[in-house]
Each structure stands twice: as structure tokens, then as C-alpha cells.
Amino acid sequence: MELRHLRYFVAVAEEKSFNKAAERLYISQPPLSRQIKQLEEEIGVTLIDRDTRPLKLTEAGEFFYEHAIQILRKSDNLRAMTMRKGAFDSSLSIGFVSSILYGILPRVIARFRQVYPNIELKLHELNSWQQTQALTSGKIDVGFGRLLFEDASVRRILLREESLVVAVPLSHHMAQEQLNAQRIDVNLTDLTEERLLLYPKAPRPSFINxxxxxxxxxxxxxxxxxxxxxxxxxxxxxAAGEGVTIVPKTLEHLRNQEVTYIPFEDGLLVSPVIMNVRHFDKSELLKTLLEVTYQIYDEEGFIYQREQI
Incomplete structure (x- = not known):
């Protein structure tokens, strides 16, 4: 069984017609039919019910289709990632979520440039889910996100847990209570009746979730x-008084003349900062990027647990 057999079968399964599948594959219909027949003989089961119009998959065919799609996707991803690896010595593509860019990521990138001044850096704003897809397709080499997604081809390095804070307008009663030393923190129960502003609206899943x-x-x-x-x-x-929102603590310098930031009770609510890399990718560029990140964490006094690529 070869990958081309899987591509032929998937085309027939999706087009529900040998003729349409042949047009999609830019081959003639008779050899396509022979290839599918050979595939069925090799496996020992009928995959396509040829007596129906449009064509239907048998129960075994449905099972085979689901797995064929996964194999082809992994094959395409492997090709893209290998091609990307070939260009890895001259450039580094980084994905990031916006909240991390507003934090220390610019300093990390600036210091990395000092170590590798001749490496071209390409930055892409992508949410955590998009970073997973971009890594497996070869679009990026590393991503900085906040959500965990399981994917066998991607390794998640938990950099640290960052405290969350509540952003409220200066006129808000919680801001006034903090100013008068009547309040030092909040909890989620305090926010259930507030007008809560959540972001980003799309794409999902995101920090909203x-x-x-x-x-x-x-x-x-x-x-x-x-x-x-x-x-x-x-x-x-x-700032306009339209509600409150929740942000990572490193963002509390934003609009701080108009907005007050209040910590959560006991600092228990946190958002993970995650470095996403392709599994088994252990390049010196990535090792340096991780080391530079830890250097800045040390300078800032952040609590974290060191990992290795």
C-alpha cells in the first residue's frame, strides 16, 4: 500500500464518483478504478459500494477513510516541517498571542538578536490553537501561547504560571475601595454581576474559553x-467605564492612568505561558531562545521551573 493509493481512495470517497475523482486527480478513470480495486484486494475487504449512485463507502470503507485522512495529513505535515527545517539555519519564525507581546516577549526577541544578529526573525500573531496548526504545517518554528492543546507532533514547555488581575475603571467602586485601603484583592464571585469584557472574539478557542x-x-x-x-x-x-476585564499581570502597565488593576485573592488565578515547539526539534536556535527567556525571568524575579529543549 502506497500513499498514492490513499490519495486515490480519499478522492473517490469525497467525490462519490470515479469520474469526478479522476478529474480532481488529473488522471483518467479506468486506471483509477484499477488502483482502487488493487487496494481492496490487498486489504481483503470491499471499501466502496459500486452499486449505489452516488457511490457509498462500506462500513470498512468509512473506517479506512478516517484513518487514511489522518495518515495523509501527517505525511503532508512531515513534508512541510522537513522543508521548513531546511531553511532553519537562516531564519526563525515565531508565533505569539498578543498578551505575551505586550509582556516581555519584545525583550526576549531583542536579546536573541544580540546573540544571532544574522538570523532573520519573522513574527506571526496567532492564538494558541493556530500555533499548533502553524507548527505542524511548517509556517512557524516556535510559538508562545496560553492554552494547552494535545498534539503528538507538538511539545509544550510550560514557562511559568502568570497571575491574573482584574482591570476596572478608576470610577469603579472596587477601584475606590482599593484606593481607600478597603480592598486589596477580588475573587471570581465578585465578578459574576459585573459587565465582563472578554477577548479575543475570534478565532476560537481562545483566552475567552x-x-x-x-x-x-x-x-x-x-x-x-x-x-x-x-x-x-x-x-x-x-477605561470608558463600560465594564471590567481580566488580564495577565504583566499587562498592568497598559492604560494605567485610566484603569486600576486589582489582584485575585491569594494570587490563585493564573494563566500559563507556554512555549510550543515541534516534537524532537532540538536546534541551537530554540535552545538559545529558551535560555534568553529564562535570563529575563531571572532579572524580573519571576518564579518558574526550568526545562530543557
Whole structure:
């Protein structure tokens, strides 16, 4: 069985016609039919019911189709990742979520450039799920995200757990209570009746899902929440008095003349900072990027557990 047999079968399964599949594959119909017949003989089962119009897959054919799709996808990803690896010595493509770019990532990139001044860096704003897809397709070499997704081809390095804080307008009663030393922190229960601004609206899953899961894990549900396009929109609306939002602590310098940031009780609510790399990718560039990140963590006094690529 060869990959071309899988591609032929998938085309027939999706087009439900040998003629249409042959057109899609740019081959003639008779040899395509022979290839599928040979595949069925090799496996020992009938995959396609040829007596129906349009063609239908047998139960075994449905099973074979699902697995053939996965094999072809992994094959295509392997090809793309290998091609990307060939260009790895001259450039490094980095994916990031916006909240990390507003944190220390610019310093990490600047220091990396000092070590490798001749390496071209390409930056791509991608959410955590998109980073997984971009790594397996070869679009990026490393990603900095906040959500964990299981994928056998991607390794997740937990850099640290970053505390979350609540951003409220200066006129908000919680800001006034903090100013008067009547309040030093908040908890999620305090936010269930607030107008909560969540971001980013798309693509999903995103930080919105993570925040809503924090409520759900505590059997809480926000009564009023609005989805907005991005972090800066959320903070702008907070400054305008339109609601409150939740952000990582390293962002509390943003709009700090208009917005007050209040920590959560005991600092228990956190957002992970995750470095995503392809499994088994142990290049010196990635090792240096990770080491530079840890250097800056040490300088900032961040608590973290060191890992190796």
C-alpha cells in the first residue's frame, strides 16, 4: 500500500464518483478504478459500494477513510516541517498571542538578536490553537501561547504560571475601595454581576474559553459578558467605564492612568505561558531562545521551573 493509493481512495470517497475523482486527480478513470480495486484486494475487504449512485463507502470503507485522512495529513505535515527545517539555519519564525507581546516577549526577541544578529526573525500573531496548526504545517518554528492543546507532533514547555488581575475603571467602586485601603484583592464571585469584557472574539478557542472555564470550574457563571475583538479594545472599554476585564499581570502597565488593576485573592488565578515547539526539534536556535527567556525571568524575579529543549 502506497500513499498514492490513499490519495486515490480519499478522492473517490469525497467525490462519490470515479469520474469526478479522476478529474480532481488529473488522471483518467479506468486506471483509477484499477488502483482502487488493487487496494481492496490487498486489504481483503470491499471499501466502496459500486452499486449505489452516488457511490457509498462500506462500513470498512468509512473506517479506512478516517484513518487514511489522518495518515495523509501527517505525511503532508512531515513534508512541510522537513522543508521548513531546511531553511532553519537562516531564519526563525515565531508565533505569539498578543498578551505575551505586550509582556516581555519584545525583550526576549531583542536579546536573541544580540546573540544571532544574522538570523532573520519573522513574527506571526496567532492564538494558541493556530500555533499548533502553524507548527505542524511548517509556517512557524516556535510559538508562545496560553492554552494547552494535545498534539503528538507538538511539545509544550510550560514557562511559568502568570497571575491574573482584574482591570476596572478608576470610577469603579472596587477601584475606590482599593484606593481607600478597603480592598486589596477580588475573587471570581465578585465578578459574576459585573459587565465582563472578554477577548479575543475570534478565532476560537481562545483566552475567552479559558476565562469562562475558570468560572465554570468554581460553579460560577458571569451574568453579563460581552465578547470583543482584542485586548486593547477590552481595556479601552474599561477605561470608558463600560465594564471590567481580566488580564495577565504583566499587562498592568497598559492604560494605567485610566484603569486600576486589582489582584485575585491569594494570587490563585493564573494563566500559563507556554512555549510550543515541534516534537524532537532540538536546534541551537530554540535552545538559545529558551535560555534568553529564562535570563529575563531571572532579572524580573519571576518564579518558574526550568526545562530543557
Amino acid at each position: 479559558y476565562v469562562l472555564e475558570l468560572f465554570e470550574a468554581r460553579n460560577l457563571k458571569p451574568s453579563h459578558f460581552t465578547e470583543v475583538s482584542e485586548l486593547h479594545v477590552a481595556l479601552g472599554l474599561v
